[in-house]
Amino acid sequence: MLELNVNGRIMRVDVEPEMPLLWVLRDHLGLPGTKYGCGISACGACTVHLDGEAVRSCSVPVSTAQGKKVTTIEGLSKHGLHAVQKAWIEHEVPQCGYCQTGMIMATVALLEKHPQPTDAQIDEIVTNLCRCGTYARVRKAIHALAKS
Amino acid sequence: MTLTVSRREFLKVSTLLGGGLALEFSFPMLSRAAAGGPGTEVNAWIVIHPDERVVIRIARSEMGQGTFTALAQLVAEELDCDWSRVSAEFASPNENFRRNHVWGAMSTGGSRGVRTSQDYVRKAGASARQMLVTAAAEQWGVPVAECTVDRGVITHAASGRKLRYGQVATAAARIAPPKEVTLRDPKDWKIAGKPLHRLDIPDKVMGKPVFGVDVSLPGMLHASIAQCPVFGGKLVSVDASAAGKMRGVKRIVREDNFVAVVADSWWRADEALKKLVIQWDAGSYAHASNDTVTAMLQEGLAASDLPQARMMGDTATALKGAAKVVEAEYHAPYINHATLEPQTCTAWFKPEGFLDIWTSTQDGEASMIAAAAASGLPLEKIEVHKMMLGGGFGRRGGPQDFVTQGVLIAKALPGVPVKLMWSRSEDMRHGFYRPASIVRMKAGLDAQGHLVALHTKVACPSILKILRPAALPKNGVDPTAVRSFYDMPYAVPNQQVDYAMRNGHVPVGFWRAPGQQNAFYRECFIDELAAMAGQDPVAYRQSMLKEDDKNRLVLEAVARAAGWGTPLPSGMYRGVAVADGFDSFTATVAEVSVNAKGEPRVHRVVVAIDSGYVVNPDTCRAQAESNVIFGLGSILYQENNLKDGSIVESNFHDFRLPQISEMPQVETLLVPTGGFWGGHGEPAILALAPAVCNAIYQATGTRVRSLPLKHHDLLRHSSLGNEAGVT
Numbered sequence: 001m002l003e004l005n006v007n008g009r010i011m012r013v014d015v016e017p018e019m020p021l022l023w024v025l026r027d028h029l030g031l032p033g034t035k036y037g038c039g040i041s042a043c044g045a046c047t048v049h050l051d052g053e054a055v056r057s058c059s060v061p062v063s064t065a066q067g068k069k070v071t072t073i074e075g076l077s078k079h080g081l082h083a084v085q086k087a088w089i090e091h092e093v094p095q096c097g098y099c100q101t102g103m104i105m106a107t108v109a110l111l112e113k114h115p116q117p118t119d120a121q122i123d124e125i126v127t128n129l130c131r132c133g134t135y136a137r138v139r140k141a142i143h144a145l146a147k148s
Numbered sequence: 149m150t151l152t153v154s155r156r157e158f159l160k161v162s163t164l165l166g167g168g169l170a171l172e173f174s175f176p177m178l179s180r181a182a183a184g185g186p187g188t189e190v191n192a193w194i195v196i197h198p199d200e201r202v203v204i205r206i207a208r209s210e211m212g213q214g215t216f217t218a219l220a221q222l223v224a225e226e227l228d229c230d231w232s233r234v235s236a237e238f239a240s241p242n243e244n245f246r247r248n249h250v251w252g253a254m255s256t257g258g259s260r261g262v263r264t265s266q267d268y269v270r271k272a273g274a275s276a277r278q279m280l281v282t283a284a285a286e287q288w289g290v291p292v293a294e295c296t297v298d299r300g301v302i303t304h305a306a307s308g309r310k311l312r313y314g315q316v317a318t319a320a321a322r323i324a325p326p327k328e329v330t331l332r333d334p335k336d337w338k339i340a341g342k343p344l345h346r347l348d349i350p351d352k353v354m355g356k357p358v359f360g361v362d363v364s365l366p367g368m369l370h371a372s373i374a375q376c377p378v379f380g381g382k383l384v385s386v387d388a389s390a391a392g393k394m395r396g397v398k399r400i401v402r403e404d405n406f407v408a409v410v411a412d413s414w415w416r417a418d419e420a421l422k423k424l425v426i427q428w429d430a431g432s433y434a435h436a437s438n439d440t441v442t443a444m445l446q447e448g449l450a451a452s453d454l455p456q457a458r459m460m461g462d463t464a465t466a467l468k469g470a471a472k473v474v475e476a477e478y479h480a481p482y483i484n485h486a487t488l489e490p491q492t493c494t495a496w497f498k499p500e501g502f503l504d505i506w507t508s509t510q511d512g513e514a515s516m517i518a519a520a521a522a523s524g525l526p527l528e529k530i531e532v533h534k535m536m537l538g539g540g541f542g543r544r545g546g547p548q549d550f551v552t553q554g555v556l557i558a559k560a561l562p563g564v565p566v567k568l569m570w571s572r573s574e575d576m577r578h579g580f581y582r583p584a585s586i587v588r589m590k591a592g593l594d595a596q597g598h599l600v601a602l603h604t605k606v607a608c609p610s611i612l613k614i615l616r617p618a619a620l621p622k623n624g625v626d627p628t629a630v631r632s633f634y635d636m637p638y639a640v641p642n643q644q645v646d647y648a649m650r651n652g653h654v655p656v657g658f659w660r661a662p663g664q665q666n667a668f669y670r671e672c673f674i675d676e677l678a679a680m681a682g683q684d685p686v687a688y689r690q691s692m693l694k695e696d697d698k699n700r701l702v703l704e705a706v707a708r709a710a711g712w713g714t715p716l717p718s719g720m721y722r723g724v725a726v727a728d729g730f731d732s733f734t735a736t737v738a739e740v741s742v743n744a745k746g747e748p749r750v751h752r753v754v755v756a757i758d759s760g761y762v763v764n765p766d767t768c769r770a771q772a773e774s775n776v777i778f779g780l781g782s783i784l785y786q787e788n789n790l791k792d793g794s795i796v797e798s799n800f801h802d803f804r805l806p807q808i809s810e811m812p813q814v815e816t817l818l819v820p821t822g823g824f825w826g827g828h829g830e831p832a833i834l835a836l837a838p839a840v841c842n843a844i845y846q847a848t849g850t851r852v853r854s855l856p857l858k859h860h861d862l863l864r865h866s867s868l869g870n871e872a873g874v875t
Binding site: 088092 | 211212214345346348349350353354355356357358359361364370395412413414416486487488489490536537539540541569571572766767770773775777778799800806807809811814
């Protein structure tokens with residue numbers, strides 16, 4: 001039995017230590033906001049925070065997450081929407097929306113590190129893939145957040 | 149079970165309870181609509197609650213294009229309700245079947261979502277408004293003509309009385325719908341035509357379970373699938389001795405052309421799948437490759453007696469008499485849709501012969517039909533719960549392979565809901581690809597360089613032949629294969645378009661703006677001719693378009709907005725193209741640079757689009773942005789190669805998607821001229837590739853006649869290197 005701290009709650013789950021965190025969240029803990037896109041860390045749809053750092057949960061064995069704080073989109077904000085989620089609504093960022101929970105988690109981590117990110121920093125850190133083409137609005141929303 | 153609000157939902161609940169099990173899965177959007185007491189179905193499209201909430205039913209699918217909101221805007225506009233109280237939900241495919249297709253077509257493709265349903269959804273709103281006003285007038289005993297409506301409040305000015313929609317909805321539902329209604333002039337729109345926030349976005353940014361892959365049901369199992377790597381191949385045998393013993397594995401399902409592992413989590417199913425020892429019979433295409441596809445298409449180009457998609461004038465004679473004849477051959481590869489959400493279907497065979505399906509589908513009714521075929525159940529016993537799509541782009545409409553498989557897998561475990569999700573590699577290697585094609589164009593020019601004759605030969609697999617054979621015209625000419633040629637707007641007196649249908653074994657499908665490769669071929673070739681005539685590319689096109697041709701209007705609009713003809717910073721070059729499709733007209737100017745290593749970069753894209761009317765300008769702009777980045781990947785590097793009968797690429801490491809750093813600045817000019825309804829989901833991709841490649845010619849002197857660009861040496865040549873063959 002593994003013990004995990006997910007969104008501030010201690011959860012116990014009986015899974016193989018090598019099972020990627022993504023599948024523990026989605027199929028064993030009932031947190032489907034974190035998405036599968038590629039399984040090889042290429043797309044970032046599975047981005048969650050481990051102790052505040054953005055990681056691609058498809059490639060993180062669940063054993064690595066033990067003793068760390070896991071934050072998913074469902075636990076991003078304890079009260080209402082997180083500022084990044086509000087900005088995403090305000091700027092109409094999502095299209096299909098499938099990649100956007102990962103995109104939001106990547107952006108939250110970016111802004112923690114660089115509250116006023118340059119375009120180059122956005123390019124370097126928000127490398128999540130979006131098939132619909134929301135990138136222009138992602139950038140616009142990030143810059144708007146940096147100003148506020 | 150909380151969905152007990154309307155007659156429609158009552159029916160739905162009955163269906164579910166008839167199956168003996170109540171549904172515990174909650175849809176955020178449905179539960180929001182259902183909260184707070186019963187509502188009244190005024191007509192099939194509109195449910196009004198006593199607290200003034202209005203639920204609008206949407207028959208088309210939502211895959212990011214914004215139709216879910218735009219259609220609600222059109223209904224609400226005519227209904228004249230308070231938009232802040234509007235929510236939307238998907239209409240049920242099963243109920244559509246049982247209620248004599250009251251919601252019309254559910255198929256969502258071809259940028260049709262708004263343009264082909266705007267008329268009847270607006271009438272539904274107007275009809276309901278009239279019924280509500282009549283109900284109020286009857287209650288007051290006054291003539292309907294003395295009553296006015298504003299945002300859901302009906303007023304009788306003479307007596308100062310007011311009633312809200314919620315107060316008269318029940319009475320209104322009993323009134324016969326009016327035989328005729330008058331629709332508002334779009335210039336008077338208050339809700340439609342405005343950049344309102346999309347209704348589906350809040351749930352999506354919160355990570356609510358809205359997508360097909362998010363379905364969770366009591367006791368649900370998960371399935372991962374392996375299909376024969378060679379299209380059309382069959383399963384021979386499976387050794388599951390290792391896989392069957394793995395933790396959580398419940399069942400190995402063997403079918404004619406796939407094997408699936410069912411387990412208690414998807415990862416466990418997929419890990420076990422990798423341990424299966426599978427023998428396939430690859431069939432007769434085991435040695436198919438890029439070369440065999442090219443040979444097949446070239447044979448088509450060489451064939452005689454091809455059917456014609458267009459015959460105008462006498463092209464052969466005009467070519468003989470031309471001052472100059474120019475010939476060029478263009479090519480584009482197969483490309484996968486690569487929706488970020490892989491194909492998925494949850495199926496649940498219930499006692500008493502009911503089957504429930506949850507899936508990300510562009511066509512809920514096609515899903516239902518596929519489920520009926522795979523299950524052997526009649527349609528009335530099947531419900532399809534339409535989920536939000538994690539991308540569609542044409543992958544999830546015509547082909548319903550994922551539903552067929554999901555049903556066959558769940559059939560092996562009656563009473564247990566099973567969620568099938570494809571791995572990325574299955575998704576990459578089992579698509580319905582944008583067809584690979586080769587097109588040969590032969591142009592006759594007069595002494596001044598004017599285009600007087602164009603003979604086009606298209607060799608291309610037929611999407612209709614594969615996916616909608618009944619829709620293929622008798623002459624065998626698939627319009628998606630000859631788009632942009634059979635309907636070319638340029639005033640060229642002699643035109644002949646021949647079509648060689650050569651299908652091969654790779655399944656082809658409706659990839660965003662099906663046939664859009666042809667706009668690349670045509671508009672690049674026109675650019676070649678303009679250069680040969682020593683004319684400006686915009687002016688050359690203008691000279692072939694009538695004054696009032698909407699293609700000309702968007703071309704001129706985009707040229708003005710992009711500053712065509714004005715100087716650019718050093719190293720930047722422009723290209724232009726124009727194309728129409730899906731009843732809209734678009735033109736694009738791209739600004740491109742090519743660095744010292746020969747790497748192209750698209751900096752700015754200006755798109756003009758005339759769709760007649762615009763229902764939500766913000767989502768229309770978003771669609772232009774979407775078309776630019778979706779198109780850019782296919783221009784720069786995307787392709788699916790064929791080796792040993794199978795697709796070579798397997799994931800995003802070898803099938804790249806552009807990243808945020810590659811996103812150009814996109815400027816969208818919405819120039820609706822009214823009088824017609826065009827689409828927005830696809831048109832803006834049409835002119836992108838030629839605009840980019842025409843700019844690359846300006847930058848490098850290289851004519852790009854095939855995509856993707858990664859195969860081209862784009863280092864600047866000292867002289868113009870590869871002019872088209874001139875005779």
